[in-house]
Amino acid sequence: MAWIVVLSVLIMIGLSLARVPVIIAILAAGLSAGLMAGLSLSEALQLLVEGMDQQLATSLSYILLGAFAVAISYTGITTVLVRSLIRVLTGKRTMLVLVIAGIASLSQNVVPVHIAFIPILIPPLLKLFDQMKLDRRAVATALTFGLKAPYIMIPVGYGFIFHETIAKSMENNGASITMDQVTLSLLIPGAGMIIGLLIAIFITYRKPKQPIQGSEPISANIEKETIVFNRKHWFTLIAIIAALVVQIITDSLIIGALTGLVLMFALSVVPFKQGERVVTDGISMMGTIAFVMLIAPGFGHVLEVTGSVSALVESSSAILGNNKPFIALVLLVVGLLITMGIGSSFATIPIIAALYVPICIATGFSPLATAALIGTAGALGDAGSPASDSTLGPTSGLNADGKHHHIWDTCVPTFIHFNIPLFICGWIAALVL
Incomplete structure (x- = not known):
């Protein structure tokens, strides 16, 4: 049974690398896992659907945060930010990528819209990227860094x-542990x-890269627009702060996003008659990602119920002995495989903990x-997984003009630059702490 996890994850990765749509790749991997475990096709599909309810709340929060992001963009405040970036950072490739990484980091803790800001902020900058001959793979790594590093290290918001x-x-x-100890360990x-x-930024994608010929990105001429910071922008900031405060108090992204949306309408920042368009555009922007996040835990549920994950860890632990360096190495490899398949570090943690804690x-x-x-182990694979919102989000913005490929321009670069150092540093942490 242990080989089912490895083979099904390889099926998903192989199909994705072959440019098969991510949703189809995950479905194929989940159904294949069920069939290999001896289930019928209908039984495997039923298990996959049953597992989808594990991420219903998360998917709903993404839709609402998408609507919130559309409402924010309606006011033009993101245009003000983009124009400021263009004015200050034109010609400064390295600084621009670092600033994007910083803005992305704020989306996890200060303004908890997660990936919803990317389709609003990035497309207007695509023309600037091409003019500066900026390698978009550098931007993809910067965005993924901002979507992951803050929740790993900072215990606020998603963290x-x-x-x-x-x-x-x-x-x-x-195992007994405090929140402070968890923060220290990470x-x-x-x-x-x-x-x-x-x-x-400074080595792999430092050199200029000739842009791919294609269609012009949306709002490519945004630098010619004249938008002055006004009363609606101040109200928008109030709605953003309120959404953050409510989210922290209630520990609910859904309630936080609803609070922001309600305030945007109540303060007349967005006309009430535009409400249906805002929600529809939010669903359009985040719907695909939300659906992928629904299917991913369904795949994980198939592996869990069939006992494939437990079998993988049990077979691994049988040959581990008491060699801590080797044990840590094997556990991280197992975590990488599981998270690559499920695509969500948050959804993977309970599964991994049930397997790791007894061994540790x-x-x-x-x-x-x-x-x-x-x-x-939970964070491993989140970057680089075709099913992860940390890769789907950057692609949604960088591919607005059809010049950026999800697998080769987002998943492969982020896998190389984040999973490798994460693996090494996580292994070191397990031995020194």
Whole structure:
């Protein structure tokens, strides 16, 4: 049974590399896993559908955050930001990529819209990227860094959810740890993300790259527009801050996004008659990603119910012995395979913790080392997975003009620059903590 996980994940990755749509690739991998486990096609499909409810709330939050992002863009405040970037950073490739990484980082903690800002902010900058001969793979790595590093290292917003999930999952499996300890355990793996970003920007994608010929991006002439910061923009900032505060207080992205949307309409920032268009555009922008996030845990559910994941870990632990470096290495490899298949670090944590905690306790790993292994294994594969929102989001913005490929221009670069340093730093953290 252990080989089913490996083979089904390879099927998904292989189909994705062959440019098969991600949704079809995940469905094929999930159904293949069920068939290989001895289920009928209808039974495998039923399991896959049953598992989809694990991410219903997350998918709904993405749709609402998409509508919130569309409402924000309606006011023109993002145009003001884009024009400022164009005015200040034209010709400064490295600085522009670093600023984009910084803005993306804010989307996880300060303004919790996650990936919803990308289709609003990035398309107007595509013409500038081409004029500057900026390699879009550098921008993809910068965006993915901003979508991952903050939740790994900072326990606020999405980071709070990630750290709390690790702590609760460990406690549910017999290991005691505090939130502060979880945060401390993830600083070393998080440093690996920073190293990967710097390598991508200053080494791998530093040289100018000739742009691909194609259609003009949306709002390519945005630098010619004249928009002055006004009263609606101030109200927009109030709605953003309110959404952040409510999200932190309630621990609910759905309630936070609803709060922001309601305030945008109540303060007349967006006319009420535009409400249907805002929601429809939000669904259009985030619908595909939300649906992928629904299917991904369905794939994970098939692997879990059939016992494939447990069999993989059991067969691995049988040959591990008490060699901590080797045990940590194998556990991280297993985590990479699982997360690459499911595509969500948040959804993977409870599965990984149920498997890792007993092994780590039996072999003498400290709670900090265990948390480092679980957090790193959960984050591994999130970057580079065709089914991950950390890769789907950047592609949604960078491919607005049809010049950016999801697998080769987003998934492969982010896998190389983030999974490798994450793996190494997570392995080191497990041995030193």
